[in-house]
Amino acid sequence: MTLDLTAAGEEPLAQLARRGSGDAFGELVRRALPAVRSLLRRMGAQPALADDMAQDAFLAAFRNVATFRAEGSFAGWVCRIAARLYIRRVRRDRRQEWVELSGEDLPQLATRDGVAQRIDLDQALEALSPGERLCVTLCHGAGFTHEELAVELGMPLGTVKSHVLRGTKKLRQRLASGCSEEIQHD
């Protein structure tokens, strides 16, 4: 009897992938890809880079699938791999001084013909500084603790905490104002 991969749970798929089944791993990739791409984009990666990093993350996951224990979700596991790869990439890239940018350097949100628009999470994230955006996304989106973030980003713990705190506050304000605008618009 063959297993229907599209209907199978994550654990049987992971077991098959550990035994070398490319099809089972492919199904896991298909399910986790949107989450991984979203995370990378929310961390601030440009579209092409986000897709490249997503590919690198899945290839790293493929190499190390034997170490995956289905205690958490496969998507969560790959998201953490992708986040680490992206952090390494950004730290290596001297042109992006995201660590030094302060929370006050807020980019302006693009408006479309002055029409009030629904501000969703992705738009709200654009209001954060790169450092805040990265910390908030990694904390809430990839499950990193403040201590883990401090180690991964090479930042003092206090800086990480303030980035997360300030970023979360801004995010909540943006999301709340987006909701109120939507209600007024309706």
Next chain:
Amino acid sequence: MTDRDADLEALFAQPAQLPDTKSVLQGILLEIDRRQRRRALLLTMAALAGALPLLLLTVAAWPVIAPALNSFAASTTAALGRDIILTLPQISPAYAQYAVWILVAASLLATGIAALRSLQSR
């Protein structure tokens, strides 16, 4: 106090609407397939490389091994009074030497091809 907020986590858990998911997925699957095939090729090459010394040794020593085994089979047949059919083909040391060189050349060629394919796929 925890580091994360449940409501924000739930919000982040919803994937963004991103274009080209299908092409990105296909790219990843193709790359995985390519790596799987490359790994299989390298494993085969490694197995061959591992077996090659033994094969070379056997071929090089064949001019000695074959007569010895044939002679052993003949003496055992005589001792037991039963037929043990074992007549190994015998080759001269010169032919064994040729065979060794052919094997060495073939293995070098195979290794070169595998290395080139490995480099190309990087």
